[in-house]
Amino acid sequence: MKLKHGALSLALFAAIGGAHAADRGGAVERAIDHLREHRAAARVSMRDGFIARDVLVDVDGSEHVRFDRTYAGLPVIGGDVVVHSRHGRYRDASLGQAERIDLSITPTLRADEAIVAAGTEFGSDFAGLPEQRLVVYARGKGRAQLAWQVRLHNAQADMTYIVAANARAARILDRWSNLETAAATGSARTLYSGTVSIGTNTVTGGYELRDVLRGKSYTIDASNSRTSGRIYKDTDNTWGDGTNADPLTVAAEAHYGTAVTWDYYLNIHGRHGIANDGRGAYNRVHYGRTYSNAFWNDGCFCMTYGDGDGVVTGPLVSLDIAGHEMSHGVTSRSAGLIYSGESGGLNEATSDILGTMVEFYANNTRDTPDYLIGEQIFKDNVAGSPPQRALRMMYKPSLDGRSPNCYVSTIGNMDVHYSSGVANHFYYLLAEGSGKKTYSGIDHTSPTCNGATLAGIGRSKAQRIWYRALTVYFTSTTNYAAARVATISAANDLYGATSTEAKAVAAAWTAVGVK
CATH class of the missing domain: 1.10.390.10 (Neutral Protease Domain 2)
Structure with a gap:
């Protein structure tokens, strides 16, 4: 949808959590008006566009609308802004972008040159084809720059590099990991939480680790076994034996952590799932071999848990690690805090x-x-x-x-x-x-x-x-x-x-x- 507010345009995502549909629509349109009327405060240029990502409406009528920014159609890294108002009156805006953007969007550095520069940093052992796109980089105190965003990944790492697109030689402006980790290890008819109740689903021949009451979240085998990638199933709905000898013990622990985290966000903060859209995430357990880490990946909307090295650490499925990893997802779907600095x-x-x-x-x-x-x-x-x-x-x-x-x-x-x-x-x-x-x-x-x-x-x-x-x-x-x-x-x-x-x-x- 386009609104006739100068150069500002709006493209609504299909689902934005928080308020009722009518409230969301009205709040977004009012926020667009505020951006038009308070261009200096929000560092708005004539070529900026704004995409509504989230809307929160307080009981006192205060509205908080979060936008991602584009410039001449390009995504702006660090350009996101939250517009705050009450009863239709502008209050202020939260943003990190230092200045209005004014630059050419024609790169002098080719995409393949940017990929080579990123590959030099990452190494040659990456999976699949590199992903790249032209962006505007507006993170930090300096002027915005045209840049290539390059993503490279393999089984151990998933990195984004920002490469200056208007430079005589390829230059890395920024980098961050897309695997937001707990940087350590965790262990679980569970390893750490004792005998607990978990949500499961009835299927032909028994049950599966799918919680139909919590966004249909589920848990799969990520080991190198013949069942890799499959959701865990059981005949009697009793999971694990409290030790590592039974692979279902760790699976049940991770599944329990997902349920408790869901309940916490719902009952304490009124949030319906990680993305506030009622959709459950899923778990991958027994990942790798002696893998001593756990991580959230926003791309698959999932958690991954290693089994530890078996000497210093055990499985990384403890409750606080599960809550930690899924909270990375909440951050990604709200503030989107960049994972560096x-x-x-x-x-x-x-x-x-x-x-x-x-x-x-x-x-x-x-x-x-x-x-x-x-x-x-x-x-x-x-x-x-x-x-x-x-x-x-x-x-x-x-x-x-x-x-x-x-x-x-x-x-x-x-x-x-x-x-x-x-x-x-x-x-x-x-x-x-x-x-x-x-x-x-x-x-x-x-x-x-x-x-x-x-x-x-x-x-x-x-x-x-x-x-x-x-x-x-x-x-x-x-x-x-x-x-x-x-x-x-x-x-x-x-x-x-x-x-x-x-x-x-x-x-x-x-x-x-x-x-």
Whole structure:
């Protein structure tokens, strides 16, 4: 559909979650009007187009419409914008693009030259044909540039490279992984959660691991066996024996994690599935051979779990890892935080934060909730007995030997699994405070970077603030400073501009060095 608002055009996706259809349509049209009338604030040029990706309508009438931007028909990396209004009156816009775009869209670098440059970085062992498209790159503080976006992948890696398209020699502007990982391992009639109820489907001859009540999510065999790629089936609807000897044990654990994560997002945030469209994701388990990782892939809309190396780690199917991986999908379908630099750290932190809240939501007696990520997968750990090995420790990130407790200006140069530590620390202090606390038998006393003593506002409020910031205010290029602004705005929306909660958000960011 085209609207006669200067150069602005609109192409609606077929399904946008959140509000009723009539509310969505009206909100999008009003947001387009606001973009036309507030071009400077949204960095709108005469050749920009906008595609509505999501709409949120608050109970007080506030509307938040998320757009992807195009320029002369080309996708704009980092150009996404969220328009905020109330009762038809413009409030402001969330975006990371620094300037209006004004450039030629005729490349001087050929696509094959860009592919060669990307291949030099990735290596020659890629599967299938490279994917490339011409884009406008507007991520960061500088002027936008014409670029080639090149994607290369194989069984171990899936990378996107941004190559300058108007340059004398091929030059890589940016790169990121499309496999958003937990960077570690996890283990599951389940390995870690004991005997639990799971949703299955009746089929001829028995049952299959398909949860028809949760978007028809399902679990398949990803091993190198003769059943690879097939959904798991069973004759008596009893799955696994609690050990690795039965491959159904791990399958059931992953399936359980998917169900709990679905229920968490629905019952706590009103979100119907990862994409908020009622569609379930699927699991691939027993992936690879001694594969010590797990990852979400937005392309297949699925989670993949390795079995660990069998020495240090077991299967990576613990509940917090399952919640972590599916939360990457939520991020992808909302803010779309680019997986590098500070936005990449916030992407990882979002999955740690919301994955941990999934664990608290489940409150499983065999996997008691805490702020350690993936501790279940380490084979030498004794539950409830310190010290515990874990992928990350949110209450004191530096315990892993690599993650910082406090913000530094060079944090964007770190691996995203470690730069996430500052946001994890912020969230713990916001929810729990700096006082002495114990979870799962582990001392969770958390330091502050400024020596302040903080009282937490509780997980119920903290998780709602973070989720609202993610889905309403974060954009693909949000950095730590912008995350502070976004979460304060979210707290203002939920609890009031002078509320204790909004002040606590500001204090918690200050306590980790983000000002």
